[in-house]
Amino acid sequence: MFYTEAYAAAPNPGNGPQQAPGFGNILPMMIAMFAIIYFFMIRPQSKKQKETRRMLDELxxxxxxxxxxxxxxxxxxxxxxxxxxxxxxxxxxxxxxxxxxxxxxxxxxxxxxxxxxxx
The missing domain is CATH 2.30.30.30 (SH3 type barrels.)
Known part of the structure; x- marks a missing residue:
């Protein structure tokens, strides 16, 4: 009886080590968020600054x-x-x-x- 309980509690060698969720799952989401912020906030602002600078230089x-x-x-x-x-x-x-x-x-x-x- 003790032998069957110990056998049932032993890890299954066929599945390999289980990986805990960590930084690898968050990294793609962080990259996507940075891309969204860049294309919707940073890039338009820099375009506007360049256009304003060009306008002032051409006065x-x-x-x-x-x-x-x-x-x-x-x-x-x-x-x-x-x-x-x-x-x-x-x-x-x-x-x-x-x-x-x-x-x-x-x-x-x-x-x-x-x-x-x-x-």
Whole structure:
């Protein structure tokens, strides 16, 4: 009787060692999560930064711009990191390039005129 109980409790040599769940199961999930974060958060932000940097580098005299504070103006001078905007007749303001939010395109100008007509 004791012999049969000991035989039943012995491990089966045909199955091999049992592996406990560990880091190997979590690793693919962690890689997938990093890929998702990269493609939905990091990559779009870096694309936007490159586009903004390109836009600021291409600023030239005569461009219409909108500042981060919402001031519309015409670029009259670009000296390094400082831009001079004409915001009204005989009124010019100096801004840093980083204060420029966007360059006004024909489409954006049309939208801005539509907003002022509604008021």
């Amino acid at each position: 030239k005299k005569g461009d219409k711009v909108v500042t981060a504070g919402g001031i519309l103006g015409l670029v009259t001078d670009v000296k390094g990191n400082v831009i001079t905007l004409k915001v009204a007749p005989n009124v010019e303001i100096d801004f840093r390039k980083s204060a420029i939010a966007t360059v006004v395109t024909a489409e954006l100008e049309k939208d801005l005129k539509g907003e002022t007509e509604k008021k």
